[in-house]
Amino acid sequence: MGLKNCPECGKLFVSGTIPMCPACYEQEEKDEMKIVEYLREKNKASMEEIHEATGVKERTIFRMIKAGRFMGISDISYPCEVCGTLIFGGRMCDKCNTDFLEQVKKSNLDRAAKVQIESDKNRGAGMYSRERDRYR
Numbered sequence: 001m002g003l004k005n006c007p008e009c010g011k012l013f014v015s016g017t018i019p020m021c022p023a024c025y026e027q028e029e030k031d032e033m034k035i036v037e038y039l040r041e042k043n044k045a046s047m048e049e050i051h052e053a054t055g056v057k058e059r060t061i062f063r064m065i066k067a068g069r070f071m072g073i074s075d076i077s078y079p080c081e082v083c084g085t086l087i088f089g090g091r092m093c094d095k096c097n098t099d100f101l102e103q104v105k106k107s108n109l110d111r112a113a114k115v116q117i118e119s120d121k122n123r124g125a126g127m128y129s130r131e132r133d134r135y136r
């Protein structure tokens with residue numbers, strides 16, 4: 001319990017069981033109803049389609065998807081945080097997720113190599129100079 005800024009409108013409110021101010025919470029419940037209504041007629045929908053059909057802010061829809069509010073009603077796709085490919089779960093598409101894990105692995109295994117890759121990238125010619133080295 002305590003005073004918090006509402007993540008939606010920025011007003012101060014007493015935080016308790018709900019994560020935002022009562023006015024925004026009420027609005028969000030209405031928004032959620034609208035989306036659920038819309039999804040009832042669909043097996044699949046993208047975040048963009050929902051936004052266009054209901055007028056609910058994409059940020060709000062996204063938050064609801066993450067909270068699992070529409071689970072079991074419909075498969076909702078939304079863009080991967082990295083490349084924008086439409087995905088149905090998590091934060092990134094499979095490809096970016098794999099890339100990300102690879103990067104983490106690499107940086108753990110060999111920090112020096114990663115620094116090298118970064119500086120190559122900054123020069124903008126890393127790939128090509130390495131290719132040349134290989135065939136020399």
Ligand SMILES: [Zn+2]
Binds near residue numbers: 006022
């Ligand atoms: Zn608010």
Ligand SMILES: [Zn+2]
Binds near residue numbers: 084
């Ligand atoms: Zn991606």
